[in-house]
Amino acid sequence: MTEPTSWTTRPKSLEKLTLLDKVWRYKGEGNANVVLSVPVDGTVVRVMKEGDGGSESAAAAAETLSLRLRFCDTVRRTFFGGGGRHVDVPVPMRMSAEELREIDRLIRPDRPAGRKHKGLGWAGCLVAVCPDYTTLPPTDVPGVWCVEIKPKQGWVHEEDMATGPGGIRMKCPFCAHQYLKLCRGDVQRPSGYCPLDLFSGRRERVRRAIRALLRDPQNNLKIFLDGDSLVARDDGFGGAAKEALGSVQRFCELVEGALLGDYEGDRDVPVDGWDASDDDSEEEDRSTASGAVPPSCDFDAVPMPKHCVLHEILTMQQMQTTGFVTVCSEYDGRTPQDPQFGHVDRLRPNAGDDTAWSPVDGYLVAATARDCSVFVTFRPGSSLTAIRVKVSDLDPKPLSTVDKHRNRDANVLLACQRYSVG
Helix, strand or coil: CCCCCCCCCCHHHCCECCCCCCCCEEEEECCCEEEEEECCCCEEEEEEECECCECCCHHHHHHHHHHHHHHHHHHHHHHCHHHHCCCCCCEEEECCHHHHHHHHHHHHHHCCHHHCCCCECCCCCEEEEEECCCCCCCCCCCCCEEEEECCCCCCCCHHHCCCCHHHCCCCCHHHHHHHHHHHHCCCCCCCCCCHHHHCCCCHHHHHHHHHHHHHCCCCCEEEEECCEECCCECCECHHHHHHHHCCHHHHHHHHHHHHCCCCCCCCEEECCCCCCCCCCCCCCCCCCCCCCCCCCCCCCCCCCCCCCHHHHHHHHHCCCCCCHHHHHHHHHCCCCCCCCCHHHHHCCCCHHHCCCCCHHHHHHHHHHHHCCEEEEEEEECCCEEEEEEEEECCCCCCCCHHHHHHHHHHHHHHHHHHCCCC
């Protein structure tokens, strides 16, 4: 991808994009964007949705996209070393309002029911284009597998270390949130996955986390084959992992190595060198019988290689420099006139060294890192596998996120009390 267009350029002078002469498909969506894939180009097009209050003006839409791209670029340069190889800043382009309206109509049957209340925002006619991380060039060569992981919060500030009996913290935020999901009927049993395992720096725990995600993917793991999202079965994605590399163990070791920076990019990893003799054995994990309470989270960790993607994400999460009580106290002192995204322009490269960083600003940056996605993409060969690791979903969080998280945490606490867990 080329460098992002400078936003000193007027939006109307941006390069025009049309999909009328190309095959495209609905890829998925989050709260803020609908994602379309263009297989022939190996790209995805992110189209902003309408704001909560309805369609934005053209000027507001342009400022929203500009803000997101500025934030992504600053985050890339601040937290992702090695020239930001794990992060690509999307390229802004312009589409016609008529084409966006037609796309909005065509994709509506494929969209989740809970997302349809927001349509595409076409007032600004602006989109963002970036590589499709679920594929590898050349795009016409099949057999490309991609694992998308939402790792969630892998670190807890010492002031947030609420404790249970004996002064020992029982649950990390992710695992505590599982009980709110149980209360709401979203899941039948808590996930065996714990983000603290993934960010522990210990290989056996990283593999355990990946295996747990394969069994209980929930919304935290997806697997793609040649750009198409696969559907989890009764055993989660265990069958897909075996199909990809012949065994679940090989699959977990490959993803673990990619996340810890052992191999990626131009470095190849031998696929046939793994010992899969005990692949079908059950590794110890945190999964339990339906509805049971899993063991306490393990808060122990060792340093990770600085060049690995997990270390980079964790460094960004550690921009939360105070406990959440302090964050809320500062938030309550703000006025309604305070901008929702003021922290974007206050964030500068190497801001992690800024001791004067605001508790709220640091928390909002950390919140983005807790909701990002990591893509591990590979094309198995007869003896070698090339790996690529990328990070996506690095949009800034609005100031109102603090209050949203305060309400969520109150509900999580009630759910944990119902299940008598810490």
